[in-house]
Every structure is written in C-alpha cells, then in structure tokens.
Amino acid sequence: MREDAEALDIRDVTANWVNAEVLQHQIDERIKALADLSHTPLFFGRLDYLHAPGADVAEGAEGEKFYIGRRHVHDVEGDPMVIDWRAPVSQPFYRASKKNPMDVALRRRFGYTGGDLTAYEDEHLTDPTEAEQTSKLLQQEIERPRVGPMRDIVATIQPEQDEIVRSGLAGSVCVQGGPGTGKTAVGLHRVAYLLYAHRERLARTGTLVIGPNASFLHYIEQVLPALGELEVKQATVDDLVAHVEVRGVDDPAAALVKGDARMAEVLRRALRSHITLPGEGVVVVRGSRRWRVPSYELEEIVRELMARDMRYGAAREALPQRIAHAVLVQMERAGEAPDDRVQNAVARNAAVKAVVKEVWPAVDPAKLVLRLLSDGDFLAEHAEGLLDDEEQKTVLWAKPARSVKSVKWAAADAVLIDEALDLIERTHSLGHVVLDEAQDLSPMQYRAVGRRATTGSVTVLGDLAQGTTPWSTRSWDEALHHLGKADAVVEELTAGFRVPTDVITYASLLLPDIAPGLTPVESVRENPGAVEVRPVAGAGDVVAACVEALRNEGSVGLIAADARCEALGAALAEAGLAYLAPGEETTAEARLTLVPASLAKGLEYDYVVLDEPAAVVDGEPDERTGLRRLYVSLTRAVSGLLVTHTAPLPTQLT
Numbered sequence: 257m258r259e260d261a262e263a264l265d266i267r268d269v270t271a272n273w274v275n276a277e278v279l280q281h282q283i284d285e286r287i288k289a290l291a292d293l294s295h296t297p298l299f300f301g302r303l304d305y306l307h308a309p310g311a312d313v314a315e316g317a318e319g320e321k322f323y324i325g326r327r328h329v330h331d332v333e334g335d336p337m338v339i340d341w342r343a344p345v346s347q348p349f350y351r352a353s354k355k356n357p358m359d360v361a362l363r364r365r366f367g368y369t370g371g372d373l374t375a376y377e378d379e380h381l382t383d384p385t386e387a388e389q390t391s392k393l394l395q396q397e398i399e400r401p402r403v404g405p406m407r408d409i410v411a412t413i414q415p416e417q418d419e420i421v422r423s424g425l426a427g428s429v430c431v432q433g434g435p436g437t438g439k440t441a442v443g444l445h446r447v448a449y450l451l452y453a454h455r456e457r458l459a460r461t462g463t464l465v466i467g468p469n470a471s472f473l474h475y476i477e478q479v480l481p482a483l484g485e486l487e488v489k490q491a492t493v494d495d496l497v498a499h500v501e502v503r504g505v506d507d508p509a510a511a512l513v514k515g516d517a518r519m520a521e522v523l524r525r526a527l528r529s530h531i532t533l534p535g536e537g538v539v540v541v542r543g544s545r546r547w548r549v550p551s552y553e554l555e556e557i558v559r560e561l562m563a564r565d566m567r568y569g570a571a572r573e574a575l576p577q578r579i580a581h582a583v584l585v586q587m588e589r590a591g592e593a594p595d596d597r598v599q600n601a602v603a604r605n606a607a608v609k610a611v612v613k614e615v616w617p618a619v620d621p622a623k624l625v626l627r628l629l630s631d632g633d634f635l636a637e638h639a640e641g642l643l644d645d646e647e648q649k650t651v652l653w654a655k656p657a658r659s660v661k662s663v664k665w666a667a668a669d670a671v672l673i674d675e676a677l678d679l680i681e682r683t684h685s686l687g688h689v690v691l692d693e694a695q696d697l698s699p700m701q702y703r704a705v706g707r708r709a710t711t712g713s714v715t716v717l718g719d720l721a722q723g724t725t726p727w728s729t730r731s732w733d734e735a736l737h738h739l740g741k742a743d744a745v746v747e748e749l750t751a752g753f754r755v756p757t758d759v760i761t762y763a764s765l766l767l768p769d770i771a772p773g774l775t776p777v778e779s780v781r782e783n784p785g786a787v788e789v790r791p792v793a794g795a796g797d798v799v800a801a802c803v804e805a806l807r808n809e810g811s812v813g814l815i816a817a818d819a820r821c822e823a824l825g826a827a828l829a830e831a832g833l834a835y836l837a838p839g840e841e842t843t844a845e846a847r848l849t850l851v852p853a854s855l856a857k858g859l860e861y862d863y864v865v866l867d868e869p870a871a872v873v874d875g876e877p878d879e880r881t882g883l884r885r886l887y888v889s890l891t892r893a894v895s896g897l898l899v900t901h902t903a904p905l906p907t908q909l910t
C-alpha cells in the first residue's frame with residue numbers, strides 16, 4: 257500500500273500547480289500514515305464468522321475470516337487483509353460472548369513481544385463444551401510495566417467500555433468511574449471511533465479533547481496519533497478561555513462565587529444595561545430630501561430586537577439595517593423605488609451610526625467584567641436578587657483596576673470574560689468534545705465547555721470522589737445541566753485496570769468520607785499488588801524508598817504534598833538520583849518522577865512512593881478536599897504502593 261502511494265504519478269491528473277501541491281501533500285500524508293512501526297503489529301485479532309456478514313444466514317453459506325487491526329490493510333488486488341477495529345464487522349471482537357456469539361465461531365487474540373508474534377488464544381464461542389475463560393493476553397497487557405506515554409487499548413477494549421466507545425455521535429455520554437477504570441482510554445478511543453464513523457462531518461466541525469493540565473495532555477498526546485488520528489485538538493479549559501493573560505490567583509471564596517452559574521445572569525443583565533431607549537428620532541438626509549424615523553418607531557425596533565433570541569453583537573449589526581428599512585418604507589410611500597444599495601447606504605449614514613452608537617453601544621467583554629468587579633454600585637445593580645451582599649463583597653476587587661491590561665486577571669475572571677464574549681458573539685461549536693477529569697469544573701467552566709458543543713455532542717469523564725476544587729461537581733445531573741446536555745446518558749465503570757486489589761482496598765478506606773454513595777472499584781488485575789506503610793525519620797529515608805522501588809521494572813512516582821516537593825527534589829539530587837517532572841516521558845534510563853500531589857490526577861506509575869499523607873491532606877483548604885487529594889495520589893499505583901510517614905497518618909487510614 258505504501259509503495260502504491262509512493263508510485264502515484266500526478267503529473268497528468270492535476271490541472272494546475274495549486275491542485276498538484278494539494279494532492280501531493282495528501283499523498284505525502286498517506287505515505288506517512290502507512291509507515292511501518294516495528295512495535296505496532298498490523299493485526300491483533302481474528303474473527304471466523306459462521307456466515308459471510310450480510311449474507312442470508314438460513315442459506316448455510318460459507319463463513320468468512322477477518323483479521324482485525326489498528327487500520328485497514330488490503331492486498332495487491334485491493335481485497336481487504338486486515339479490517340479496521342472500528343468497522344462494524346470488527347465489533348464482535350469486543351462484544352461477542354458465549355451467551356451471544358454474534359455469528360462468530362472463533363475469536364482469536366494474538367500476543368506480541370516487541371513486535372514479534374509470540375502467542376495466540378482461541379475462544380470457540382459456539383462450542384458448548386468449551387468453558388468460559390479469562391484472557392491471559394488481557395492480563396499480560398494490563399500487567400505490562402508502564403514506561404513511556406499512555407498507550408492505546410485497542411486490542412483489549414472490554415465490552416462495557418466498547419459500548420461507550422461506539423455510542424452514536426448524536427448522543428452525549430457521561431461516564432462516572434473510579435480511578436483506573438479506563439475513562440481516559442475510553443474517551444480517546446471514542447473520538448477515534450467517531451472520526452472513523454463520521455469522518456467528513458467531524459473534519460468540517462472539529463473535535464477537541466479537554467484535560468486538566470498541560471502535563472496530563474502531554475501524557476495522553478500519543479494515543480490518538482497511534483490510532484492514526486492526527487487532527488484532534490487538545491486543550492485545558494484555561495486554554496479555551498485565554499482572552500486575557502492570567503497572572504493573578506483568586507482566593508477560593510471569590511473563585512467559588514465567580515464560578516457559580518448565577519454569574520451568567522449577572523453578566524447578561526450588565527451587558528443589556530448598555531441598551532438605552534432612544535430619546536429622539538433620527539433624521540437621514542439624502543440629496544434634497546430629509547427622512548425622519550420618529551423616536552416611538554425607533555423604540556419599537558429596539559424593543560423588537562431585545563425580545564429576539566439574538567446575540568448582543570448580532571442585534572447591534574441588525575439595528576442600522578432595521579432603521580434603514582424604516583426609511584425605505586417611507587421612500588416607497590413617497591413614490592420612490594429604492595433598492596438594496598440605497599438601504600445599505602442609509603444604514604451607513606452618519607446619523608444612523610450615531611444613534612446606533614448611543615442606543616446599542618459596542619461592549620468589550622473584558623471591560624464589562626472589569627467594571628463588574630471594580631464598581632460596587634454597578635455590581636449591586638445587576639446582581640440584585642442573585643448574589644447577596646456578602647457574595648458581592650467577596651468578588652469585588654480590593655483595589656479597583658484601571659485598565660484591562662493592568663488587571664491581574666485570575667482564571668475564574670477569564671471564564672467570566674468568555675461568558676460575556678459569548679453573549680456578544682456566538683462561540684464556534686465543534687462536532688464533538690471529550691471532557692476529561694470533569695469533576696473539577698465550576699458551573700461557569702461547564703458552561704464554557706458546553707458552548708463549544710452546542711451543535712455537537714460531548715463525552716464527559718470523571719469521578720466524583722476525585723473532585724479537588726471547592727466547587728467540584730456534586731452530581732452529574734447538575735454538571736450536565738450546566739453543559740447544556742441534560743439528555744446525556746450517565747454510565748458507570750467499576751472494573752479497575754490500573755490499581756491492584758490491595759492498593760484500591762487501602763485507598764477505598766477514604767471513600768465513606770469523600771464520596772459516600774459511590775461503588776468502590778473492583779480490580780481486574782490478578783496480582784493483588786503490594787502495600788507497605790513505613791514510618792520514616794526524614795527525607796533520606798524517602799530517597800531510600802525510591803531507590804528500593806527503582807529496583808523493580810517500570811516507572812516510579814514519588815508523590816508528595818506540593819509544599820514538600822522542593823525539599824524532596826533537593827534530597828534526590830543530593831543522592832545523585834535524577835528525576836523527571838510529571839508529563840515528561842519516562843524512559844528505560846529515567847524512570848523516576850517527582851509528582852506534586854496537585855498534578856497527580858490522571859497519571860500512573862508502576863510503583864508509587866507516597867510521602868507524608870497528612871501533609872497531602874493539610875495542603876488543601878479543608879479536610880474533605882485534602883482526603884480526596886490523598887485518594888487521587890494513592891490510586892496512581894499499578895503494582896506497588898509504599899507510604900512513608902513521619903507525622904501520624906490520617907485516622908481513616910489507621
């Protein structure tokens with residue numbers, strides 16, 4: 257296939273050099289996509305159908321055999337050799353069972369070691385004498401040491417995960433799942449699936465994956481390209497709303513109010529307060545004639561525009577045309593026959609422009625937010641009945657700002673500006689948005705994400721027990737309401753692929769305090785893992801624990817309260833132990849990462865050394881958030897967890 261693409265001669269088929277360039281670029285991309293990856297086998301499964309798919313089953317026709325892989329491969333004749341995992345014929349590879357064989361007699365899974373085919377495993381789905389068995393290859397895959405960036409799971413997607421991956425583009429899905437249940441993996445594979453099933457539509461509208469921070473995005477960025485999808489954008493919520501430079505930090509109380517959905521109404525009222533009803537009419541002079549639109553008629557036009565479901569900016573653009581139309585009606589009544597050009601000329605007339613500027617002025621969204629947060633009277637006027645006095649005081653800046661440039665904007669302010677901008681100008685909506693670690697978003701942030709998917713659908717992924725912001729999500733219904741996707745289906749994943757039984761059991765001791773209603777994760781790993789809690793005397797012992805962990809195969813994460821990272825980093829350096837920052841790629845040579853607890857979310861390491869749990873809890877403004885941060889930190893381990901402490905452990909863990 258690659259040779260065919262390389263041999264394409266486009267000299268006679270393109271009409272001009274622009275076409276030739278475009279076509280050559282497409283061919284180059286295809287050659288790139290067809291590159292041999294020595295460690296990525298062409299196929300990982302085989303399905304032997306009892307009948308050719310689509311054929312009449314009753315006829316007893318010949319069965320058909322398909323190899324399933326990451327991409328479609330055909331032979332010299334153009335006949336398929338490997339079927340894309342996302343094609344409908346591949347679906348039974350993930351879903352068929354003894355109970356419902358889906359017309360498949362044999363499912364074969366292939367195992368590889370470094371690109372070499374080394375094993376296979378057969379299931380005869382229609383053979384009643386064969387016992388149901390768990391897949392050793394799946395076990396091996398999930399036990400494989402974690403070095404390098406996140407990998408795809410295309411060969412081992414589980415039935416309950418596959419249902420989410422293949423759910424239709426029209427519907428939104430919300431997945432609640434404990435640590436390591438594969439939410440991130442499922443979200444990424446769903447985008448790949450949707451791109452396959454709706455390529456053209458999504459190429460036009462665009463797709464986006466939203467993650468909590470840059471190091472997380474870096475960790476997951478290889479997954480989609482490995483599945484052949486290069487066009488999916490990635491961003492944090494802060495990236496989406498970066499209309500101003502964020503240099504400040506809010507205190508949590510102010511951020512809590514600013515992130516509340518009531519702020520949307522405050523902004524709407526404040527923006528609309530700029531519209532005034534005209535005091536006088538407008539007079540348009542054309543040649544020797546004067547045309548007058550009286551104030552009552554202007555008022556009618558303005559009221560009509562206000563009543564319509566239009567953006568502030570769009571209505572502002574429509575206003576001069578409406579006034580011009582009123583003038584045209586008068587011209588026609590006077591026997592003239594004006595056309596569109598006249599209407600446009602009247603709309604651009606200085607008198608009309610002046611009245612528009614007065615009645616419906618242009619508003620800068622950042623200035624609007626600046627005024628709300630600086631001017632107590634202005635805020636009070638528009639927050640009446642929405643925010644109480646205390647809340648208003650909380651959001652007002654102690655020192656009113658002078659200009660948009662000089663303000664030390666905080667992250668929550670940027671979200672308000674984004675909301676204001678959307679009231680003025682409709683935000684572009686994408687075809688599909690995946691929102692990972694959603695539980696940490698404020699209602700206003702949910703709105704910011706939701707308006708980027710008003711005409712598309714979303715996949716929301718999160719875990720209520722891992723919410724570590726003061727405004728973290730209490731219920732998915734509420735979150736979906738703020739996203740504007742109240743009709744989304746909420747699914748729950750409870751099988752854990754990352755954290756082994758003993759580690760998840762230990763971490764789940766915190767669940768009654770942090771998320772009482774949630775089902776604990778049940779690990780599917782055969783190896784129960786190892787948990788050790790070790791009292792230590794100081795940083796030297798923590799370094800020794802890391803050295804010990806490094807004797808095992810795979811990556812090691814030293815997770816510690818943010819405030820302790822500097823000292824621990826120094827201790828590691830002093831001991832001559834090189835370490836990486838979260839998101840930096842682990843390699844066989846550099847396997848140790850020092851992870852501030854605030855950045856641990858979504859990441860995983862074969863061995864975790866967790867330093868001083870009490871300090872992780874104390875690093876947060878309240879105990880519940882602290883315990884949740886600890887829960888996130890404890891659930892990063894794939895094989896072993898070593899907790900080191902000098903201070904007493906939180907009582908939940910004793």
Ligand SMILES: Nc1ncnc2c1ncn2[C@@H]1O[C@H](COP(=O)(O)OP(=O)(O)OP(=O)(O)O)[C@@H](O)[C@H]1O
Pocket residue numbers: 397398407408409412413414417433434435436437438439440441442719722753754857858859860891
């Ligand atoms: N079906 C599967 N086969 C093999 N590995 C899997 C499967 N599902 C998930 N995994 C692996 O389990 C690990 C955890 O998955 P992932 O990070 O997607 O979980 P998560 O639910 O997003 O976790 P967290 O809540 O901690 O962010 C990853 O290494 C992933 O590759």
